Amino acid sequence: MIKEIFKENDFSVRWVIALKEEAEIIITQFKMSLLSQTSVFPIFKNFDGSHWLILSGIGRHNAAAATLYLYEKSNAPRWTSWINIGIAGCGKGNYGDLCLVDKIINNSNSEKTYPDTMKRSILTRMELLTTDFPITDYNSKELIDMEGSAFYDMASKIASRELIGLFKVISDGPSNDIKKLNKSNISDLIKSNISNINTVISYYELLSLREKKIINKPELFFEISNQWHFTVSQKHQLDSLVRRINTFGIKKDIKCLLKDCKNSKSVISVLNKQIESHEVEWGRF
């Protein structure tokens, strides 16, 4: 297997898609390749591991299981954006339109959830009904699919809700018979939206990147914790102190201050003293 090369500022995106035809263009666009022929669900990833994609198959159970499976297999970090994209029936809207989902109703128990959506988007926002069987009575319904609610329920257990996005392309409705759907036109429906999909994904990549910058421990933390032995609780203290000192201190100076420290306790004590005597220079910020 190719050794992973993670860039300093890598974002992290995970795609959960039901059908191969829906995923094809995304796999191509993000230059992903199949990871293993033998995994429970087919998983694809790109060269630097920033994009991973799983083919869940149809239905709620598959979507939930695949989301969790991808989370574990890809070792998804906390700053990962989770994306579900696919076709959906729709009682209104235009055939082929890409829509953002901001409300989901699980048809089996009528439970409702409210996903956050990309800000300042020109894409139409709609409600999604997730059912366990195909529905052709589109009357008074917005989007209809068979995976959305389960994907969201699982993804929101492992990621911040703001990092989860559901997007549906309208594939059938009162004037577009579901029976006319085939592999080729499913693939075409997603392909025709690739530009919008790229815009949406850029938004989620950026969110992920920003989260990573905040969540990730500073470099100085690792440099210090590698030099002395810290207990778990001391590591928490060290993380907090280093972040606070990082705002005003120069790395070189901090390392210089610590050079005579004999153990972790004295490191923490020196850093604490730095904070205690620090006067914030408000004009600098």
Next chain:
Amino acid sequence: MGKVLIETIYIEKKIKDHPRTKSILSKFKKARHIEIDRYGEVFNKRNQNFRIQKSNPALILAHKNDGFVLPAPEGFGIGASKNYYFSHMYNCIYDCRYCFLQGMYSSANYVVFVNFEDFDNEIQKIIKLNYNTKITFFSGYDCDSLALENVTGFAKHIIPLFKKHSEVDIEFRTKSIQINPFSSITPQENFIIAYSLMPDLISKSLDNKTPSILKRINAMSLLASKGWKIGLRFDPLIHGKNWKCLYEELIDIVFKSIPRESIHSVSFGPLRFPKQMFKDIFKLYPDEPLFSGPLSRNKGIVSYNNEIEEEMTFFCQTLTAKYINESQIFKCLA
């Protein structure tokens, strides 16, 4: 108030036809409306990212069932024997880095309760119960009293009630320069329009999305010129390089701009966070300069040490005492 951008409005089914709901909705013509059963379905969900939400919060219109008026926390007050607060809204359009609201709710979305009349009833009950007791009500503990006034109209609604009950005091605490509700009525002796203040240099770094200190001073000055009583709230006191000069300058400019007879009271509050709240806020903004200051933990509270707290309070109190009577100066410890 600048234009508040709202893309999504969640509306509780129960109040979707309420006239106030309709009025608020009419102010956001482009927003998407999503019907919900209870505001908690959106507001109280786990795994929300406050920081991301804060960049573009949604509005939630809801019905409040209970807890309309609550006793103010101990140490919060300006001389009355009993203090109560009420909040028609949760969260704030401003984004002040020291604000406890950052660690209070898991969501940054704004909740506005539209059943104002229930607040009226509860306030009246408390006034009746406390007949012959000096009480002060505080509007806007879980939000800014006036920042979203253009949208909610809450101050405008509640003013007549307190005009009628001149035996109790009402404080509207704010950073907003949205003073319309007060500019068209006769000043009332029992009303205090209180402004949160800190040196401009510090405010520029910590008070995000708020009117500048100068604008706040101008608004106070205008209100004072019309005859309204002003509260000065130096809360929290923020430490940093040259803090004495910065506070001296601020206090000087404030008292030069507002006649002392217009000042109802001045209060000083130390910067304090309960331990868990600090942890939550620090997690949200670990690079925040405020947290690089000399804050330490003592008995479950994260604050500047006693020496700094005392020195800052004493210094500011002494300066203020040059301008007003000491009986008008309070320490806020909540």
